[in-house]
Amino acid sequence: MEDGRSVVDLMWAMGLSEESVVRVSRLWGKSAARNRGRTHLLLGHLLDTAAVAGVMWDHYLSSAFRRRLDEIGGGRGRMWFMWVCGIHDCGKACPAFQALDDDEAKPVKEAGLAWGRLPVDRRQRWRHDVAGAALLRPRLVAEWGSADSAAWVWPLVAGHHGTFPSVQGLRPRYREVQGRGPAWEEAQKAVVDVFTRAVGFKDLADVRPAGALNKAEQLALSGLIVMADWIASDSEQFVGLTDARKVSLVGSRQRAEEAWRRLGLRGGWGGLPLPEGLLAPLTRRLGVVPRASQRELVEQAWSMPAPGLMVAEAPMGEGKTKAALAAAEVLAARFGLDGVFVAMPTQATSDPMYEQVLGWVRSFDPELETQVGLLHGRRRFNPKWRDIWEEWRNQTEGSAGEGESAGLDPFDVYGATEEDAEYGMPPRPAGGSVGAEERADTPARWFLGNKRGLLTAFAVGTVDHLLYAATRTRHVMLRFAGLVGKVVIVDEVHAADVYMRQFLLEALRWLGQAGVPVVLLSATLPPAQRQAFVDAYLSGALGSADTTCPVPEAAGYPCVTAAYTLDGTPVAVSSREAVPSWRDSMPTRVDWLPGIDRDGALIAAAVRQAVADGGVALVVVHQVDRAQGIHRALAEDGFEGELRLLHGRLCSAHRAERTEECLGLLGPGAGEGRPGRMVVVATQLAEQSFDVDADLLVTDLAPVDLLLQRIGRLHRHDGTRRPKGLAEPRVLVTGVAAGGGRRPQFLPASKAIYGEWPLLRAAALVAEAAGPLGGGASPKAGWSIPADVPSLVARGYGTPEICPAEWDEAAARELWRAKQEQRERNAEGVLLTRPREWGAPTLEGLHYAGSRAASEEELDAVVRDGGRSVETVIVRRSDGGFQAHDGTWIGVHGEVDDETAVDRLLGGTVRLPTRLTEAAEMGLAPLPGWVGHPWLRYARALVLEEDGEAVLGGHRISYDDVLGLIVERD
Structure with missing residues (x-):
């Protein structure tokens, strides 16, 4: 029960001596120098943070996570959440912290809390987060009567500045830093006890949890503690209090509610009702006539008895994303989740998905539009994102624009103090003003800060943001907290290479343990990867590092695999009946265009001939220089005005403009506006989630799954008028030439990107459709798309040799496998947990030997092992x-x-x-x-x-x- 008395009144009521009351009342939590000129007392900040946690419980936490905390809190989940968030800074009641500011230290010393000489070497500094755990841990063990309960709670205090130390790290090298003598001991005990009473518990023993959260839930809770701390550390919203008689939970609650309102913070659905009808999420929400594959995914979402993993495999253009959003609505309503994160392979694919998710979210509530975050470094150039922010800027007096008002710095971290400088965490600037109060229909700027994007209720971004949450990096808990309480959708999941896949598997383990539903989408997923994803998720759900649950063979393609645990038993099921694709398979003509010239003259000549009488050609090559050369050659040949060039070395503005233009001219809504003749020359940017319709594809040879992804851009939309010569889909495969002994030669860039073995396998499969690379009498069979997709992908990554003997496939396979294994080992060094540590029940020591990567650019280097770029x-x-x-x-x-x-x-x-x-x-x-x-x-x-x-x-x-x-x- 909340107590409206001030902390001074509470201290008197608890029988503290006058000396203790004075000493505790002098302990500072925020210095005037770093708090806009106003000192804020330590107990004031603890209660502010607890009050923010209470508001988060009411307006932000998902009902699923609230239920778990209620179980832990013995039915008092809200109060327990407030306590664990507020107690985080109790370690500031020690000399190491109180001595950081000479002006603030003076009254503390005058009250009788003295200290001797403290170490000046920054490496020997005693951090208040660790000091808090050192102070609290022995009391929890003693007063809870359970070392196990204390073992998972103290790391939550020790880790609130972004890293979890080991228990050995709780022993200061110099005892003086933690505080000596009865005065310090009494003051530290009083801080914990007064705060505990103020929140509503009888005493510290009364706080003992009724059980334990699993490790993934602990990580999410840790992130929520950081979130509450950062909000409560906003000195613009929480003006410093220097008089302990004015510090109370009631006062802090009023401040927290006002801050929440002023900052415009809010959650997502806030209790989503079950859809009215099995397919209503598709028909009413998304306005689609359900295709069989879409119906299958939504029905599986209805039938899963517990949160789990769903893997949807269906041809390109089948409507998997809409089906995944519909499934997410079902899963969220059934299991008490509050939002969705959609992970895309690239920035370019994130932008159109962001617009699709915006429209979907509006169908629930138009005001939720502003709660859809776009998470990538070039979002400023997305027109829809800019429209929302332009409207907000026009409505907010004195705003400096996205991320710049209120002193908000994209590299800033709220709550930073002098002791954080060694971690590269700058203090919040002293200047700036929040300006006008944020409205319900405008975005909450707070979520735009560094590391906070996933905390928005709905988010679309690159898959990297999911992978960041599986790295042993600073503040990983904040990222993971943004995933728990959501449904996670990963589109084009096959696009993750073997290095990135290690982080994806690690993320699935943690999400599985946290009970987060995950939907994976792919048109070309190798069976071994599907099995690995299922095993990773179920391993997490069962808390075991090596769970294996064989996935039964699906009845056909498209198909849906669902994996979950039932009474502690892993379950994996696949589509029981054949699910027809929404359109019949089309015969696709496949031909060779042998050549590995870098200037692209051969490709330009072939395209020129193929579209002489009209048509749309898509050219996909593996080098920017090569794409530029092809564009030059076609421009010189009279195609000027009918050419578009897309690659990764375009500046942000040009790339965004051209992507939007291509989608407008060649996308599903083009209609009569589709040009009679056009050539799009691109690098792998056009490989996936690029919803354009081409008549002809010219592509460098790639592994067969990626080759099929590119073919997915062919004849993609119904009702498109095509030239007579291109009435059937046609593919020209280039970037390869016959070598000595008929063994193929590949572009050096292709070999560097993909390795030789997958290219040899792809060349063998293309040869079955197009005839031998060097020519010959073999009949040209072509491919039937999408019917042939599953078998082609399975064969492309299978074990039986399919290449001619003279290609020496076995040697290429061994080289490729050795490199893949090395890349897996490289990733292990920065995975959130090493395999041998997965069974650990707490977060203690999680960051041992972790990476200090902080910026998005540095994190990219962690989750991607290619050459670093700037x-x-x-x-x-x-x-x-x-x-x-x-x-x-x-x-x-x-x-x-x-x-x-x-x-x-x-x-x-x-x-x-x-x-x-x-x-x-x-x-x-x-x-x-x-x-x-x-x-x-x-x-x-x-x-x-x-x-x-x-x-x-x-x-x-x-x-x-x-x-x-x-x-x-x-």
């Missing part, structure tokens, strides 16, 4: 100053005050080739005028001189508005 912002030197890539003047030193100019400047963001990473990190820096700007101060400027070129790492670099970044050896 992004730069193109600027052009002109007479007397600089211009943005589009000619916008940005001042003598690059200074930019106008928000529109900032957007135009950042529209010139481009990623450099990996071979220039080292030179860029050493030689490129922000312009002088960017130093104080939150969006620019970490950006590297690529300055093109007045001749339009820059020299970097022995290369000449220029930017062409059509071709993109051009890199040539100097």
Whole structure:
């Protein structure tokens, strides 16, 4: 029961001596220097955090997680959640923290809490998060009478600044830092006891949990503690209190409710009712006539007896994503979940999915639109995202734009103190103002801060954000907390390579243990990967590192696999009856276009001939230089105006514009606006989740599953008028040539990306359809798409040899396998848990030897093992100053005050080739005028001189508005 008395009244009622009351009343939690000029007492901050937790319980936590906490709290889940969030900073009641600020330390010392000499070496500093665990752990063991209960609770306190230490780390090297003597001992005990009473418990023994959360639930709870702490550390919302007589839970609750309202924070569905009808999520919500495969996925969601994993495999263009959203509604309503995260393979695929999810969320409540986060580094250039933020900026007085108002810095972490400097956590700037109160129909800026994106109720982003939550990195708990309470959908799950897949498997283990429903989507999933995903999820659900549950063979394709646990037993089921595809399989003509020339002249000539009488061709190649060469050749041949070029070295603005344009011209809604003749030249950006309809595909040879993904762009939409010569889908496979002894030769880039063995297998399968690579009398069989997809994928990654003997497939396989195993081992070093640690019941020592990667760029290097690359912002030197890539003047030193100019400047963001990473990190820096700007101060400027070129790492670099970044050896 909440007590409206001040903490001073409580201390008197508890029988504390006058000296103790004075001492506890002097302990500070936020210094004036770092709290907008107002000291905030320690008990005030603890109660503020507890009060924020109470508001989070009422308005943010999913009902599923509330139920678990109610079980742990013996029916008092809300109060227990408030206690565990608020107690996090009890370790600030020690000399190591109280001595951090001389002005704040003076009254503490005067009250009789003295200390001797403290270590000055930062490496010997005693952090208050660890101090809190050291202070609390022995009391929990003694007063709860259970070492097991204490064992999982103290790491929640020790880890609230982002890392979990081992129990050995709770012993300070210098006893002085924790506090000596009866005065300190009494004060520390009083802080815990007064706070515990203020929250509503009789005493510390009364707090003892009725059970234990599993490790994944502990990690989610830890993230929620961090969230509550960061909100309560916002000094704009929680003005410092220096008089303990004004500190009470009632007062903190009023402050917390006001802060929650002012910040515009909210959860998602808030208790989603069951849909009215089995297929209503498809028919009424999404407005589709259900296809058989969509119906199968939704029906499986209705029939699963517990949260679990669903793997939906269906042809390209089948409508898997809409079916997954419908299934997510069913799962959320049945199991008490509050939102959805949709993970996409790339930034380019995230943008159209974001728009689709926006429309879906609006169908529940138009105001929820602003709770859909787009999570990738180039979201500023998504038109829908910008529309929402432009509307918000127009309604919010004094706003500086996304992530810039209220002193909000995309690299800032709320709650940071002096002791966090060693971890690269800057303090919150002293300036700034929240401006007008945020409205219910505008976005909550708080969720835009670093590491917080997944905490939004609905989010769409790259799969990297899911993988980050499976890394042993700082504040991983905050990311994981953003997943628990949601349904997680992973589209194009096959796109994760073997290195990324280790993090995906680790994420599935943790999500399985946390009871988070997961839906995986793919058109071309190798059977071994499906089995690995099922085993990982069920291993987590059962708390075992090596669970195996064979997946029964599906009756056909499309199919749905469901995996869950029932009374402690793993269960995996597949579609029991054949599920027909929504359209009949089409014979697809497959031909060779042998050639490994880098300039692309051969491809340009073939495309020119194929679309001479009209038609849409999609060309997919593996090198930017090669794509640029093909574009040049076609442009010189009269295709200007009918060409589009898409690759990863376009600046952000151009890439977003062209992606949107291609989808508009060739997407499902193109209709009569579809051009009579057009050629799209692209790299692997066009491989998946790129909903365009082409008549002809020209593609470099790739592993068969990826080859089939590209074929999925052919004849994709019904009712499209096509030239007579392209009435049937046609594929030209290039990037390969007959070598000595008829063994294929591949593009060096293809071998570097995929390895030789999958390419040999793909070449053998193509040869079955197109005839021998070097020519011959074998009949051309072609492929039937999508009917042949499952067997082609299975054979492409199977064990029986399918290549001619002279290709020496066995040797290529061994080399490939050895490299794959090495990449798996490389990932193990930064996985959230090593295999031997999976059975540990608590979070103790989770971050032992972890990575200190913090920024998204650093995290990308953790979850992707390719060569590191860096992004730069193109600027052009002109007479007397600089211009943005589009000619916008940005001042003598690059200074930019106008928000529109900032957007135009950042529209010139481009990623450099990996071979220039080292030179860029050493030689490129922000312009002088960017130093104080939150969006620019970490950006590297690529300055093109007045001749339009820059020299970097022995290369000449220029930017062409059509071709993109051009890199040539100097």
